[in-house]
Amino acid sequence: MQRFPFPSRDALSSSVFDLAQWLRLEASLIDTIGQPEFPARLLQALFAAVPIDTAFIVAHAPGQPPLMLEEGRVLPARREEVHRYLAGPYLLDPVHLACVEGRRQGLVRLADIAPDQFQESEYYRNFYASHGLADEVNILIGLERAGGIALSMGRIASHGAFAPEELAVLASIEPLVAAAARRHWAAEAVSGDGAGQALHAQLERAFNRFGGDCLTDREAEVARLILRGHSSKSVAHELAISADTVRVHRKNIHAKLGISSQGELFSLFLAAIATPGTA
Known part of the structure; x- marks a missing residue:
């Protein structure tokens, strides 16, 4: 598959995206709808529009683990991370939650759908910052059967965040990209099998019971929200309690679990979902 080199910042600042030219060059994308090569061709069209380093396509359906639809554009350094994500940590992923809950569609930045302290969370450090990812944008595409597809870029x-003009380019092509994706995956199953459903149910039970052997129900709720990147203020808003009460709960959580940091809390979460059948 053709690779699109990352242009210099000088070249980027002096270039002007030509939508008409892009449509002429990428019109063949429509011809691949319903064909096996469509997912890879879809990412190729995105790479032709703006500079992107790594990208993949994932389906998110209620009651199912995420299903990888295309990973040919994932950077080698991120492949292991992506597969670790699919094994259970996706439960903390704001993209997964946004798709399953149908809260957002179209072009969104991670900051648009993530909790207020997501970039301070251990999940972010483990699945974004640890491999040098500086920015992520997604095209979220809802499906009629519920759930949706995320085109993650x-x-x-070293290449910096997506610039406003690049986001404008992606926004300009999003309607065609989303329409093509809906047409392609309308007739193709984008959910897993019964085994996937069973695994997801076990993972969700493990997550919902996290700390349940020693934490109160409210403390367990607070712990789950902290794991998803919520600040004390955001937790207070979500649970309709005061920030002072949240701080007391956090202190109790640390004491009861024998931990002193969010990193240790995240490690306990990973251990809990590693053996979901025993949770």
């Missing part, structure tokens, strides 16, 4: 730190 990332930039590494």
